[in-house]
Amino acid sequence: MREFFVSVGVSAAIxxxxxxxxxxxxIIGVTLFIFAFLVPPILFREYYTKRPRMLVPFFAVSLxxxxxxxxxxxxxxxxxxxxxxxxxxxxxxxNTWPLSGGELTYFCNKPFADSTISIxxxxxxxxxxxxxxxxxxxxxxxxxxxxxxxxRKATERVESEGYLKLVDDYGTYSRIIRDxxxxxxxxxxxxxxxxxxxxxxxxxxxxxxxxxxxxxxxxWHDDYLWNTSEPPIFREYRFNWSSSGSVRVGRFLPSDxxxxxVKNTYKAxxxxxKGTGYVRRMEGKSGDCRWSLWARNEKAYYVALKEKEILxxxxxxxxxxxxxxxxxxxxxxxxxxxHEPTPEEVLKSVIKELNGSFVMKPAKEPALWSLAxxxxxxxxxxxxxxxxxxxxxIRGQCEYARYLLDTSNETTSIxxxxxxxxxxxxxxxxxxxxxxxxxxxxxxxxx
Numbered sequence: 001m002r003e004f005f006v007s008v009g010v011s012a013a014i015x016x017x018x019x020x021x022x023x024x025x026x027i028i029g030v031t032l033f034i035f036a037f038l039v040p041p042i043l044f045r046e047y048y049t050k051r052p053r054m055l056v057p058f059f060a061v062s063l064x065x066x067x068x069x070x071x072x073x074x075x076x077x078x079x080x081x082x083x084x085x086x087x088x089x090x091x092x093x094x095n096t097w098p099l100s101g102g103e104l105t106y107f108c109n110k111p112f113a114d115s116t117i118s119i120x121x122x123x124x125x126x127x128x129x130x131x132x133x134x135x136x137x138x139x140x141x142x143x144x145x146x147x148x149x150x151x152r153k154a155t156e157r158v159e160s161e162g163y164l165k166l167v168d169d170y171g172t173y174s175r176i177i178r179d180x181x182x183x184x185x186x187x188x189x190x191x192x193x194x195x196x197x198x199x200x201x202x203x204x205x206x207x208x209x210x211x212x213x214x215x216x217x218x219x220w221h222d223d224y225l226w227n228t229s230e231p232p233i234f235r236e237y238r239f240n241w242s243s244s245g246s247v248r249v250g251r252f253l254p255s256d257x258x259x260x261x262v263k264n265t266y267k268a269x270x271x272x273x274k275g276t277g278y279v280r281r282m283e284g285k286s287g288d289c290r291w292s293l294w295a296r297n298e299k300a301y302y303v304a305l306k307e308k309e310i311l312x313x314x315x316x317x318x319x320x321x322x323x324x325x326x327x328x329x330x331x332x333x334x335x336x337x338x339h340e341p342t343p344e345e346v347l348k349s350v351i352k353e354l355n356g357s358f359v360m361k362p363a364k365e366p367a368l369w370s371l372a373x374x375x376x377x378x379x380x381x382x383x384x385x386x387x388x389x390x391x392x393x394i395r396g397q398c399e400y401a402r403y404l405l406d407t408s409n410e411t412t413s414i415x416x417x418x419x420x421x422x423x424x425x426x427x428x429x430x431x432x433x434x435x436x437x438x439x440x441x442x443x444x445x446x447x
Contacts, residue, residue, distance in 0.1 A: 003047040004054055007040035011062040014039065015069050019132045023071075024140070037062055072135035080104060082196030083123045086173070087204055088219065096120035098157035098189065099205050101150050113215035113407065117208030122150060126199040139199060147201040151178065151193040154203060158182050158189050164431050166412050167438045172399045173220040177201075181217065183431040186409050188213035210409040218403045224396030225404070227369040230301075230314070231272030237265065239312060247323040250312035259308055266290075266305040269312070273301055274393035274420075277371045280338045289330035293320070304330040343371035343391040346421045350389055350441075351376075357440045366390055368401050371421075380436055385429035387437065388413075391421050398422035414438055 014036035022029020037059060041048050048055055083104055084091060091106020095118070099105075102122025109118055124143035131138060159165070163182035170181040171192055179192035188210035196202045206216040226232060239250035254262060270280070270292060278294035278301060285291075291304035300317035302324045303310065311328055313320045325331045341349075351374070354360055360376040363386065370390035378385050388405065392398040395415075402413040405426040412434045413426035425441065427434045 003044045004058065007044045007047075007058060008061050008065070010040045010043065011036045011058075012065045012069065015062070015066040016132050018066075019069055019071055020129045023129045024127065033066065036066065069132040071130035071132050079123055079125045079196060079198040079200040082198040082200060083121050083202050086175075086194055086196050086202060087119050087121045088216070089119060091121065094118070094120070096122065096205070097207075098154040098161075098191075099150065099203055100153065101146070102203075104202075110216075112206075112212035112219075115209040115212035117206050117212040117216060119204065119206050119216065121202050121204040123196060123200050123202035126201070128199050137199065143201055147177075147193050147203055150203045151191060154191055154205065155180065158191065163187075163189055164435055166431060166435045167414055170412075170414065171217045171220070172402075172415075179217070181214070181412065183210060183412075186210060188409075190214075190217045192217075211407060214406040214412075215403075218399070218406060221399040221403045222396035223400060224394060225369065225400040226275075226397075228276060231269055231276055233265070233268055233272050234312070239310075244313075244323055244327060245319065247313050247315035247319050249323070249327065250314070252310040252312075253308065255308065257308065262308045262310065263305065266303065266310055269303050269310070270294075271394060273303070275397060277343060277393065279340050279342055281340075282332070282335050282337055284330070284332060284334040284336060286330065286333040289333070291324070291328065291330040291332075293317075293324075293332075302328070304328045306330060341419045341421075343393070343421060346418050346423065347372040347374065347389060347391050350391075350416070350418060350423050350425070353441060354378075354387070354437075358437070360387065368404060370401070370424075378437070380429075380433040383430060383433055385427055385433050385437060388424070388426040388428075390424040390426075392424065393421060395422050398424045402426070410434075412438065414441075416441065 014032055018029050018032035018036055021032050083106055089108040089110045091108050094107030096105055096107050099120050099122050103125060104123040107120045109116055124146050126139050127141040128137055128139040163184040166181045166183050168180045171179045175195040177193045182189040190206040190213050193203050206213045237252055239252050241248055241250045273294045278296045280292055281295045282293040289306045294301045295317050298316055300320045302313040302320050306329045313323050351360060358378040360378050363375045363377045366373040366375045366388050368390060371393055373390040376387045378387055390401050398415045401424045402415060405411055405413050411426055411428040413424055416423045416425060427437045
């Protein structure tokens with residue numbers, strides 16, 4: 001009987017790969033299915049020659065296994081949906097300049113920021129398969145070369161028409177591979193090479209008034225600009241607050257939550273503390289206890305996690321430390337000092353970077369709220385420019401600030417990551433001067 005089970009296993013293995021092959025090439029897939037039923041009896045012909053009646057159960061079991069190995073049906077979005085999604089509108093026929101090529105081509109006009117822009121996209125499908133039983137989608141080939149070539153040619157067409165590249169890495173969509181913003185006489189063109197839902201790559205373009213084009217490029221943002229004294233998460237999850245002397249004590253014990261959710265909430269509190277300007281000064285971990293101490297001026301927050309309970313202490317730094325020793329199950333055990341920079345120190349470092357190339361003269365306080373910020377005046381070739389520098393603790397805050405800053409045709413911004421903070425740099429002036437300033441900033445990074 002050993003030969004029987006081994007032959008069935010060989011048939012099942014060939015059927016497994018046949019299901020993968022049939023998604024790529026029907027002829028090869030069908031051929032493998034035939035092999036799944038013919039190859040095992042040939043390999044074990046001595047066994048089946050002596051016991052020909054075992055061929056019947058062999059074919060029956062192999063057929064059942066082949067059916068059970070059928071990959072789950074594909075229910076995810078296709079490339080057509082993915083291209084519509086990334087363009088943000090229903091596509092049709094139209095002038096797709098500066099794009100060309102693509103297995104799929106779409107065009108539409110859409111209002112953005114009180115103007116109407118033309119949006120076009122070309123896309124290519126990736127070659128992929130669904131794994132039998134598991135159902136996981138695996139990409140075998142991604143048409144990166146075709147997308148790269150289309151993006152390069154589109155860039156050449158835009159620049160040949162006299163458009164000036166303002167900045168690379170402009171957009172905020174996480175699936176973007178590369179993108180750039182171009183301008184000429186109040187008109188802008190935005191190009192992006194991006195992955196799309198459904199398994200594929202696309203190159204998209206938006207052209208029209210700069211205000212609308214920038215609104216399109218920056219549409220993937222969170223409404224995350226807030227100026228509060230404490231993280232919004234404390235109100236969202238309704239911590240049970242009480243007092244211990246001059247210290248506020250907050251407890252959160254979601255008994256019906258999975259442990260991972262509680263851990264993620266603890267991490268979210270730390271992220272939002274940074275978003276409100278608090279700087280981590282101490283942290284520790286002991287067994288199933290972990291804690292951190294955050295300070296801003298004279299005020300501090302102590303956050304502790306033990307099993308599924310989160311404890312928060314708020315007040316003056318000295319009083320918070322004393323209360324932590326008395327109230328917290330984690331107290332200050334295994335304390336480790338943390339030397340993180342403040343938002344003001346990050347702002348000074350970026351100003352120093354810019355002062356290496358320009359003379360930055362302080363002008364006024366920036367219009368938007370930030371952890372630290374300044375507006376400066378500088379000049380390039382005798383022409384004046386306005387430069388806004390705004391420091392935030394959370395990526396979404398920086399991106400939303402960009403969205404608010406880039407409402408005019410003359411302002412262009414980028415987001416830089418510096419020492420764990422995010423700095424919005426917005427420059428207002430003529431396109432060539434804006435491009436010169438933004439490209440001169442050291443170590444630019446996509447954030």
